[in-house]
Amino acid sequence: MNHILKLILTSRVYEAAVETPLDVAPGLSLELGNRILLKREDLQPVFSFKLRGAYNRIAHLSPEEMSRGIIAASAGNHAQGVAYSARKLGLRAVIVMPVTTPRIKVSAVEGLGAEVVLHGDNYSEAADHCEKLVRETGMTFIHPFDDELVIAGQGTVADELLRQSSGHLDAVFVPVGGGGLIAGIAAYLKALRPDVRVIGVEPEDSDAMAQSLEAGTPVCLSSVGIFADGVAVREVGALTFELCRRYVDEIVRVDTDELCSAIKSIYQATRSIVEPAGALGMAGLKKYVAERNIAGKTLIAVNSGANMNFERLRYVAERTVIGEKKEALFAVTIPERPGALRTFCSDVVGDRNITEFNYRLAGRDAAHIFVGIAVKGMQERISFSRQLTKAGFENIDLTDNDLAKTHVRYMVGGRSPAVSREFLYRFWFPERPGALSRFLGSMKANWNISLFHYRMHGGDFGRVLIGLEIPQGEEASFRRFLTDLGYRYVDETENPAYKLFL
Numbered sequence: 001m002n003h004i005l006k007l008i009l010t011s012r013v014y015e016a017a018v019e020t021p022l023d024v025a026p027g028l029s030l031e032l033g034n035r036i037l038l039k040r041e042d043l044q045p046v047f048s049f050k051l052r053g054a055y056n057r058i059a060h061l062s063p064e065e066m067s068r069g070i071i072a073a074s075a076g077n078h079a080q081g082v083a084y085s086a087r088k089l090g091l092r093a094v095i096v097m098p099v100t101t102p103r104i105k106v107s108a109v110e111g112l113g114a115e116v117v118l119h120g121d122n123y124s125e126a127a128d129h130c131e132k133l134v135r136e137t138g139m140t141f142i143h144p145f146d147d148e149l150v151i152a153g154q155g156t157v158a159d160e161l162l163r164q165s166s167g168h169l170d171a172v173f174v175p176v177g178g179g180g181l182i183a184g185i186a187a188y189l190k191a192l193r194p195d196v197r198v199i200g201v202e203p204e205d206s207d208a209m210a211q212s213l214e215a216g217t218p219v220c221l222s223s224v225g226i227f228a229d230g231v232a233v234r235e236v237g238a239l240t241f242e243l244c245r246r247y248v249d250e251i252v253r254v255d256t257d258e259l260c261s262a263i264k265s266i267y268q269a270t271r272s273i274v275e276p277a278g279a280l281g282m283a284g285l286k287k288y289v290a291e292r293n294i295a296g297k298t299l300i301a302v303n304s305g306a307n308m309n310f311e312r313l314r315y316v317a318e319r320t321v322i323g324e325k326k327e328a329l330f331a332v333t334i335p336e337r338p339g340a341l342r343t344f345c346s347d348v349v350g351d352r353n354i355t356e357f358n359y360r361l362a363g364r365d366a367a368h369i370f371v372g373i374a375v376k377g378m379q380e381r382i383s384f385s386r387q388l389t390k391a392g393f394e395n396i397d398l399t400d401n402d403l404a405k406t407h408v409r410y411m412v413g414g415r416s417p418a419v420s421r422e423f424l425y426r427f428w429f430p431e432r433p434g435a436l437s438r439f440l441g442s443m444k445a446n447w448n449i450s451l452f453h454y455r456m457h458g459g460d461f462g463r464v465l466i467g468l469e470i471p472q473g474e475e476a477s478f479r480r481f482l483t484d485l486g487y488r489y490v491d492e493t494e495n496p497a498y499k500l501f502l
Contacts, residue, residue, distance in 0.1 A: 004187040004243070007152035008159060016055040016088050017044055017156075022164040022300070025269035032289050035298040037169075038266065038282070039161060042274050042306035046080040046112075048230075049154060049304050050144070053180055054081035056153030057142055058089060066091055071139040073130035075101045075123055076230050077305050078144040083114035094139060096130040098122050100430040100461065102309050121430040121486075124234065145180030146237025155184025161300060162192060170297040171197040173288070175280035175304045176209045176251065177231030179240025185302075186247035200244070200251040201284030203228045203259065209236050209244060210251040217241075223488050226428060226461045227256050230277025230305055252284040256402075259283050260316045261323030266303060273313070278305040315455075321374075322399060327355055328381040329404060331500050332369045333394040340367075348387050349373065358412035358501075368500045370404075370412050396496050404497040407453050407465040412501045419450045423468050423478075424498050428461040428488040429454075435462070442485055446471055447478070451502060465492075467502070 020040045028036040041049035058070060069092035072082045079095045086093035093114040097106060100121055109116055119129040134141050143150060161172065172189065174182040186198040202210055205225030212218045220235040236244075254262075259276050262283035266274050281301035288294065321327040334340045345354075356372030375381045381399065388395040398404040403426060429435040451467030470478050482489060492498055 002191075004148070004152060004155065004184070005191050007148060008155040008184065008188050011052075011056045011149075011152050011156055012059040013052045013056050013153050013156045015059060016085055017051045017153075019160055020044060022161065023270065028265060028269050032286065033295045034289060036269075036285070037165065037298065037300045038269065039157065039300055039302045040270070040272075041157065042272055042278055042303045046077065046084050047306040048077035048081065048278075049157060049181055049302075050077040050081035051084055052081075052156055053145070053147075053150035053153035053184075054078060054142060055085040055088070057147055057149040058082070058085045058091070060149050061140060065140045069094065069137075069139045070142050071096070071130060071134060071137070072142045072144065073097075073123065073127040074144060075126070076105055077307055079105070079109045079114070080112065080307070082142050083109045083112035087113045094133065096126045096133065098126045098430075104309060105307065108307075123232070143237075145178030145183075145233075146239050147180075148239065151180050151184045151187075151239065151243070153184070154181040155188045157181070157302065158185040158188035161185075162189070165298070165300070167193065168298055169193075169196055169300055171199055171288075172300045172302065173199050173201055173252070173281040173285040174302050175231060175277055176200040176202045177206075177233045177277065179209055179236045179244055181302070181304065182209075182248060183240040183243035187243050190247040197249045198247060199284060199288065200248055201280040202231065202251055202253055203280070204253045204255050206232050207251070207253050208233055209241070210253060212236055212241055213245060213248070213251060216245075225256075228259060228276040228280065230275055230307075231280065252288055254280065254283040254287055255323075257319050257323030257405075258287060259323070260319040262286060263316050264320045264324070270303075272303075272306060273308050274303050274306045275308040276312075276316075278303050278308075280304070319405065321355070322405065325377050325381070326374060327399075328373050328375045328384060329356075329398040329401070329409070330371050330373065330385070330388070331396040331398055331404075331497065332371055332388060333366050333500075334369060336364055336367050343391070344369075344393065348384075348391050348393065352384070356409060358409065370398075370409060370497075370501055372409075396500070398497055401495070401497050403465070403492050403495045406463055407455075408497045408501050410455065411453050411465075415502065416450070419467070419469060421469055421471065422450050422493075423470055424451070424492045424495070424502070425466055425468070425482075426490045426492055427464045427466060429464050430461055430487075439485065439487070442481060443468075444474070444477065444481075447474070461488075 020043050023038045025036045071094045073096040095114045096117045099118045120126045182200045218241045224232040262279040285301045353374035358370035448469040453465040
């Protein structure tokens with residue numbers, strides 16, 4: 001601890017980074033019954049805390065290491081931090097980025113004077129190529145998180161927190177990816193204020209640190225979620241794991257809807273739009289307060305970054321109301337007879353607002369409705385389901401069904417009588433030319449696509465729903481196809497939303 005503390009206190013962060021404000025959020029404080037403050041790392045020159053660690057590491061290189069140039073692998077904020085630092089120090093910088101990286105991020109890195117090498121469909125493939133270039137060129141590698149000087153640079157956030165809050169704080173909520181930011185913050189706070197709780201926040205589908213701490217050793221995830229791409233790390237660092245094991249109090253996991261709600265909360269408090277990873281601290285704070293009934297405390301959320309793709313805002317807005325527990329989605333079966341819909345609307349829905357209504361005739365006996373209802377919270381959602389049942393309407397709550405929220409609500413149309421042996425899969429296609437062609441080229445000629453749905457979400461990967469007619473006896477061959485393809489996928493053939501509406 002003393003070693004890390006010394007590195008933090010002697011860091012060279014402020015040669016490039018700035019001391020960011022700690023802003024009070026009056027509206028959120030009133031809403032949540034606690035004093036809520038936001039650490040505005042989204043106001044750094046590269047709109048992310050990553051500049052702190054990158055510059056501190058690079059500034060401490062020897063003249064010989066600097067002369068060889070620096071290299072890093074990143075699809076986002078670390079890339080910009082390294083590029084900015086290299087320009088500040090007059091060094092050559094090469095950044096290896098996945099081919100799927102949105103053009104806005106590539107342009108930002110190039111605009112800072114770095115050379116960009118595009119390679120692979122994801123960070124892991126880009127990182128492997130970066131290692132190859134390091135061996136071939138001898139350039140100095142700058143790790144995004146598992147480095148003492150990088151961790152120390154990020155730890156300067158905690159030094160500012162103590163000074164800016166005058167020591168009046170009870171808990172700090174920190175986004176977690178590889179662990180560099182929370183390791184630095186936790187080591188510093190526990191050295192000076194061990195009573196302050198340090199709480200990490202991870203997406204449910206990218207929780208490498210939480211799983212590692214539970215296992216007692218670093219674990220490697222087989223896949224990671226892509227919505228909060230800034231923390232989409234399959235394996236945390238050895239150094240960061242050890243520091244988190246010693247000094248982090250707990251990890252809170254949040255889902256995509258809770259993240260979207262947090263982005264809105266931060267926007268309402270600051271009029272700034274943070275990226276999904278940047279909103280993790282707020283998402284965790286809100287969930288922690290609600291689940292633990294916390295009141296009267298001073299709580300800080302670290303806004304870690306604001307490099308949001310504009311195209312992603314539509315998706316965020318669509319999912320926010322569910323994240324705020326203000327919308328519920330249901331599949332409702334009503335009899336195909338005159339007056340049934342009127343009964344549903346007047347006797348059950350009543351004064352509630354219908355946010356969405358999808359229906360297509362599928363038979364003469366009963367109809368399946370995909371409906372969104374404005375609710376005030378979880379209790380009303382449960383109550384509405386009970387009302388439906390009491391009124392004789394079979395229903396399934398789809399509010400937490402990702403297939404329904406991502407695809408089905410946009411394509412309700414009934415089942416086709418012509419389709420046979422249909423299997424339904426959700427895929428994550430890399431957002432690059434040729435992704436669909438590769439999929440189609442790998443398929444057997446007698447496998448027919450019976451359904452296809454795609455919407456752009458502004459991320460590195462596109463979410464695609466595909467129905468395939470697979471002939472009897474081809475199941476093993478189809479499984480090999482999925483393995484060889486290498487795209488992340490989920491089998492949704494038994495999902496009730498599919499069975500009712502598609």
